[in-house]
Amino acid sequence: MTSPISPNSSFNAYSILTGGTAGGAGGLGKAPSALQLLGGSGGGAFGGGGFGASAPATDAQAFIFKTILQKGQELPPAQTDDPQAANHASNIHSELKVNGKTLVRAFNDGSIEVAPTLNVVLQYEGLSENGALGPDAAEVRVRKIAEYLSEIGVPEESSEPSGTPDNPKLEIVIAETALTQEEYIQAKIDRGETGPGLLFSGVI
Numbered sequence: 001m002t003s004p005i006s007p008n009s010s011f012n013a014y015s016i017l018t019g020g021t022a023g024g025a026g027g028l029g030k031a032p033s034a035l036q037l038l039g040g041s042g043g044g045a046f047g048g049g050g051f052g053a054s055a056p057a058t059d060a061q062a063f064i065f066k067t068i069l070q071k072g073q074e075l076p077p078a079q080t081d082d083p084q085a086a087n088h089a090s091n092i093h094s095e096l097k098v099n100g101k102t103l104v105r106a107f108n109d110g111s112i113e114v115a116p117t118l119n120v121v122l123q124y125e126g127l128s129e130n131g132a133l134g135p136d137a138a139e140v141r142v143r144k145i146a147e148y149l150s151e152i153g154v155p156e157e158s159s160e161p162s163g164t165p166d167n168p169k170l171e172i173v174i175a176e177t178a179l180t181q182e183e184y185i186q187a188k189i190d191r192g193e194t195g196p197g198l199l200f201s202g203v204i
Contacts, residue, residue, distance in 0.1 A: 062153055075113055093138040108178065
């Protein structure tokens with residue numbers, strides 16, 4: 001398995017688990033600690049005993065992803081308190097489910113919600129950042145995350161049943177509330193909400 005981390009990246013398995021710094025100009029700085037989010041004590045595989053300075057970043061990313069699945073972590077249901085908010089349940093575009101659990105939720109404006117521990121994995125790849133607008137952006141963003149998680153977490157061959165932490169099943173579910181890019185743009189125009197970038201979903 002080839003690491004999607006840039007060869008120039010200073011991240012490694014241990015720094016990702018412990019919330020280490022990128023180092024150098026433009027680094028992420030202090031990252032959320034996967035140990036805290038996973039409830040680890042810092043010993044064994046959660047600490048230096050399992051991942052040393054030479055371990056590739058993908059070792060920790062795969063480890064965190066598998067632990068998320070073992071613990072059954074998932075996003076809570078989308079909020080229903082503010083119907084005008086972009087992250088209201090009526091604005092869901094799609095969800096990425098892994099073994100039946102929702103780990104990523106995308107909205108029609110292109111924004112996403114990510115289960116907190118999984119966000120530790122995705123932020124090092126720039127996959128948890130919101131950017132371009134609209135359903136097209138939401139579709140691309142969720143697809144890229146699914147492809148990445150498949151790369152680090154789904155074995156090419158496995159004797160384990162599909163849908164288990166060792167052989168996870170990934171599924172992108174399009175919501176009934178999903179809009180097309182054209183419908184999204186027209187709705188914005190109808191509400192008088194126009195601005196730079198509205199007519200283009202952009203390239204992620």
